[in-house]
Amino acid sequence: MKYSKIILPIIIITAIILTGCIQFGPGNQTNTAAQITDNKTQTTSGLHWVSAPSSAVEKMKELENYLKLKLGEFTLSNIETETTTNITRAKLTIGGQSVNVYVSPSGKSFWFENAMQKLNWTGTYEQKIENYLKSILKPGVTYEFLGKAQNQGMEEYKYKLSYQGMTQNVSLFRFGDYVILDQAIQRIFSPSKSEMPDVKLFVMSFCPFGRMAESSMAPVEKLLGKLANITVHYVIYPSQMYAGQEDKYCMGEYCSMHGINELREDVRQMCIQKYYPDKFWDYISEIATNNSYSPENIEDKWKPLAEKLGINVTKIERCLENEGMDLLAQDYALNQKYGVSGSPTVIINEERWDWSRTPEGFKWAICQAFKIKPEECQQELSHSTNTTPAGSCG
Numbered sequence: 545m546k547y548s549k550i551i552l553p554i555i556i557i558t559a560i561i562l563t564g565c566i567q568f569g570p571g572n573q574t575n576t577a578a579q580i581t582d583n584k585t586q587t588t589s590g591l592h593w594v595s596a597p598s599s600a601v602e603k604m605k606e607l608e609n610y611l612k613l614k615l616g617e618f619t620l621s622n623i624e625t626e627t628t629t630n631i632t633r634a635k636l637t638i639g640g641q642s643v644n645v646y647v648s649p650s651g652k653s654f655w656f657e658n659a660m661q662k663l664n665w666t667g668t669y670e671q672k673i674e675n676y677l678k679s680i681l682k683p684g685v686t687y688e689f690l691g692k693a694q695n696q697g698m699e700e701y702k703y704k705l706s707y708q709g710m711t712q713n714v715s716l717f718r719f720g721d722y723v724i725l726d727q728a729i730q731r732i733f734s735p736s737k738s739e740m741p742d743v744k745l746f747v748m749s750f751c752p753f754g755r756m757a758e759s760s761m762a763p764v765e766k767l768l769g770k771l772a773n774i775t776v777h778y779v780i781y782p783s784q785m786y787a788g789q790e791d792k793y794c795m796g797e798y799c800s801m802h803g804i805n806e807l808r809e810d811v812r813q814m815c816i817q818k819y820y821p822d823k824f825w826d827y828i829s830e831i832a833t834n835n836s837y838s839p840e841n842i843e844d845k846w847k848p849l850a851e852k853l854g855i856n857v858t859k860i861e862r863c864l865e866n867e868g869m870d871l872l873a874q875d876y877a878l879n880q881k882y883g884v885s886g887s888p889t890v891i892i893n894e895e896r897w898d899w900s901r902t903p904e905g906f907k908w909a910i911c912q913a914f915k916i917k918p919e920e921c922q923q924e925l926s927h928s929t930n931t932t933p934a935g936s937c938g
Contacts, residue, residue: 591720593624593633600625600632603651610732611636613900613908620645630697631719633657646719649697652734659728663721673701673716673723681705700726733909735893741913743774744878746889749809750802750839751779751937755832757888757901762829764906767920769825772910776817776828778810779887779938780876798872801887801937805839807872808864812846814871815863816855823853886938902927 596604601623608620618638625632630649635642644657663672670692677687690702690713699718704711715726735741745761747754758776765774780800786793793799793807800807809831817824830849831837837845847857863871878884882891890897890906893913899905903925911921 591629592627594627596623596625596632600630600647603647604632604634606651606734607645607647607654607732609908610899613902613905626720629719647732648729651732653696653729653731655724655729660719660722660724663718663723669699669718670701673718676723677703677716684708733895733897733899733912735895735909735913737913737915738893739915741772741893741910743772743910743913744777744882744891745774746777746779746879746882746884746887746891748779748801748806748887748937749813749828749831750806750837750842751887753935753937754779754887757890758828758832760901760903761906762825762832763903763925764910765825767907767923767925768910768918771918771920772913774910776813776824777875777878778814779884779889780807780810780872780879782876795872796869798869798876803839805842809839809842809846810875811864811868811871812860814875815860815867816850818871819859819863820853820855823855826853827855886936888936900927 604620604623611618615638618636620634620636623632623634632647633644636645645654646657646660647654661676663669663676665672665675667675670689674687674689681687685705685707687706688704690704693700693702695715695717701716701718702713703716704713717724717726717729745757747758749755761774768774778800780798781793783790783794783797783799786799790799791804793801793803795804795807795811798807800810813824813828816827820827827849831842850857850860882889882896888901890901890909892909897906897909899909904927907921907923907925911917914921
């Protein structure tokens with residue numbers, strides 16, 4: 545039973561994507577969750593599958609490691625490559641249930657077979673895909689073909705949908721005689737490799753999800769801190785979002801969701817990270833794990849904590865006063881660069897990590913960014929955390 549609870553949502557989600565992931569609603573699409581969840585897979589007829597070469601097996605191995613963070617134990621078998629498209633597929637089995645999973649030629653994305661739709665219409669591929677798109681849109685939705693491109697080794701067909709003054713861009717990817725909506729294709733985390741990975745954790749100091757992410761990252765920093773550049777940054781909003789309430793939320797043009805006391809604490813933490821890097825994680829870990837700290841009392845409670853850790857509070861107060869705006873400007877620029885809008889957000893070697901927020905999940909993601917993985921990557925950390933993976937402030 546526990547395995548069916550894991551595998552069925554995967555199958556159902558891909559079915560939902562085909563029946564109405566477009567916000568304008570489904571049309572007369574015939575695939576339903578009930579039909580999909582009988583675990584019968586499509587045959588992908590017309591395609592020629594052969595035993596996968598070692599390079600394709602490695603791509604599937606990366607996917608296997610990635611999915612284990614979410615699914616736990618499962619097996620991948622029957623790894624094959626399609627001769628024309630170079631797409632790799634395998635059978636994923638968990639608890640006696642199976643579904644085919646596919647990896648793009650680039651090795652950067654994957655999808656499940658039940659997300660694919662056979663192009664049974666006549667005409668060119670563009671005409672077939674257009675007919676498919678018509679079949680899943682409810683009446684009143686219009687579309688405009690924006691063009692075709694190569695993306696991740698597949699043909700991407702781009703459309704703009706319009707409905708009652710709203711617009712939305714969607715892409716459909718062709719794989720042989722099959723089509724997949726872009727929302728059904730999931731990215732495999734695959735950052736660029738470096739000698740010392742760069743890790744940026746964006747939080748709000750009093751966002752509960754950000755605090756939980758900090759507590760999960762702390763043991764990772766202890767394990768890999770000398771091998772990777774792990775830094776904390778802060779989610780900052782422009783003052784326009786708080787027009788008329790700037791005195792409650794902002795310092796100058798920079799603001800924070802939980803008020804000005806949170807923003808001041810963000811700056812103090814920036815200062816501690818700058819001047820006392822060896823004490824920084826002890827400081828933020830105490831605040832992250834101790835709910836007695838809050839925006840309402842932090843102005844009084846931060847000093848005893850700092851003094852206990854050997855941090856000169858006068859130096860931090862002067863940093864807040866003299867350097868605060870510059871530090872806020874620097875982090876705001878990073879927010880803009882990486883499109884950060886919520887706490888927590890994790891960027892590893894310029895790529896966003898948005899899956900597991902457990903210590904083991906963070907460690908695994910960072911270890912993917914090493915050119916040569918250090919032996920510390922073999923040390924297993926806790927898989928558990930008290931945060932909801934999808935939860936965020938922002």
